[in-house]
Structures are given as structure tokens and as C-alpha cells.
Amino acid sequence: MSKVTKEQLFNFLDDENTGTINKTSIPQALRYLGIIKTKSEMDFLVQGLDEKINYEDFSSLVDEQLKSSLTKEQIIDSFDVFDPKKIGKCSASELFHSLKVVGEKLTDDDINNIKSKIEIDKNGNIDYNALVDILMQ
Secondary structure (H helix, E strand, O other): OOOOOHHHHHHHHOOOOOOEEEHHHHHHHHHHOOOOOOHHHHHHHHHOOOOEEEHHHHHHHHHHHHHHOOOHHHHHHHHHHHOOOOOOEEEHHHHHHHHHHOOOOOOHHHHHHHHHHOOOOOOOEEEHHHHHHHHHO
């Protein structure tokens, strides 16, 4: 994916050429820029916005979010601890165990939901790039 500027993205989303975009486009735009937020964080982010956003407000919002958000690359880099050989895979059981006991702990239901969306290979490993893509949806 080639690098797109905020202005190019805004103009793409402004399909009616009104100089504004609908606030419902914000989550899609942020994900495209690699800004990762949960659905509840996205909902909270857009709840106070006007229905239509001009470029200046969009640009400020994106800049603010870029300063405070992890990018896809940063999240992928965080898997290094599970992938010392740097092959793009990690042990599913080790990863899921860590997700249940470290940081913002996930429940068994959360883990099962993730498992249902990813492929675990015959060696018990997952492609964590694919996992990050799923989490960013």
C-alpha cells in the first residue's frame, strides 16, 4: 500500500466534493492511516463531532490521533518477543496465554473470538501479521 497523505484521503472520502466528509468516515480513515482504536474508542472519538467535518478539523483530528495511537507497524514490532527468529509467526498457545495474564487481560470469550478468525498452522503457530490485520478491522 502506498503512502497516502491526509489531504488525498480526505479528498477521496469527500466523494460529493463538498469540502466536508461525514463523521461516519472517520473510523475508516483512521484505520487506513494505521491508527488502531477499539470500536468503543472510535465511537467515543466521533460522538462529539459535527455530522460533517471539514479538512482543517479532519487534519487536526488525525494529527492528534497519530500522536496518541499505535500504528500497525508498532503493533507488529511488539510481537518480536514471541518471534525471536523473525519469521512472522508465533506460538498461538504462548500468545493466548500472555493475552490472558499480561496488561489489559482478555477473557476466554475474547480469546475464542480471536481463534475463530485466525488460522493456526500444523505446528501451533499463527501469522501475527494476519492477526493484526484482523484486529484492525
